[in-house]
Amino acid sequence: MKFTGNTIFITGGTSGIGRALAEALHQRGNKVIVGGRRRAHLDEIVAANPGIDAIQLDVADPVSVEQVAAKLIVDYPNLNVLINNAGIMQVDNADQRLDDALMTATVETNLVGPMRLTSALIDHLKTKPDAVIAYTTSVLAFVPLAVTAVYSATKAALHSYILSQRFLLQESRVRVLEIAPPWVRTDLMNSREAEQAMPLDQFINETLVVLDSGADEVLVDAGKMMRGNVGPTEHEFVNGFNAQMKAVFIG
Incomplete structure (x- = not known):
């Protein structure tokens, strides 16, 4: 990915x-626009970083996605990088009756x-030099965390979608990237103080x-061991991983 001179839109860009x-x-000299649901958080990042712009966006709302995509194309005609980063993660208890609202919100x-935002911008991105579509998935796309089964499943599905999209765009100008973080110290699952998680600045x-x-x-x-988990030992690896994490999240 070219590191300077891009126009970049990042969803979930407020935290x-x-x-x-x-x-x-x-x-590093790029024009960055962040998208997020909460106006106060958008205003805060803009105030702290002169030159960054912000657009209110709810990626789970198809109307919001279409409106923002249209605005980006008009207001930022040089937009050439889309980073799909927005996500939610909650304990979902797949061994019990699932909370339908939680399940639906996580999948959406x-x-x-x-998928919806990329679809709305794909024709525009195909016309731009050095175009990139990036997705933030997770190492849980490869080794699911049982207590967040729905979250893990969405990341596995997104990984599969990325592979298909990358293949279909291989003759185009557009590169398709997957960023698969390990456990990082963020607000997801209240991990900001988690000793086992990777410091955010180190990860970046x-x-x-x-x-x-x-x-x-x-x-x-830190994520390579999880990514390398393939083959006939997969179930043993997943079960061992979840036995360790059960003690962390459940006790």
Whole structure:
């Protein structure tokens, strides 16, 4: 991915990985626009980072997505990078009756939203040099966390979609990237103080190095073991991982 001179739209850009990535790319000479649901948070990041713009967006709302996509094309005609980062993660108890509202919101936000926004911008991006569509998935796309089964499933589905889209766009100008973080210290699952999670600034610094390398799949070292879990030992690995994490989240 080219690191300077881009016009970049980042969803979920007001906190956590999205905000840190937005600020890092802004500092490297890109025009950055962040999207998010809460106006106060958008105003705060704009005030703290002169030059960053913000647009209110709910990726789970198809009307909001269409309106924002149209506005981006008109107001930022040089837009060439879309980073689909917005996501929600909650304990969902797949061994019990699922909360339908939680399940629907997770699928709409984490899976349908990125697909819908990319669809609305894809024809525009095909016309731009150095165009990139990036998605923030998770190492849980490869090794599900049982207590967040719906979240993990949305990330696995998004990974599958990325593989298909990358194949279909391989003869175009558009590169399709997947950023698959390990556990990072953010507000997701109240992980800001979690000792086992990766510090956010370290994650961003390592991610930028991988992005600069030209890789399609952006993995930091801490996530590689999870990504490498394939083959006949998959179930044993997943069960061992979840036995460890059950003690962390449930006790």
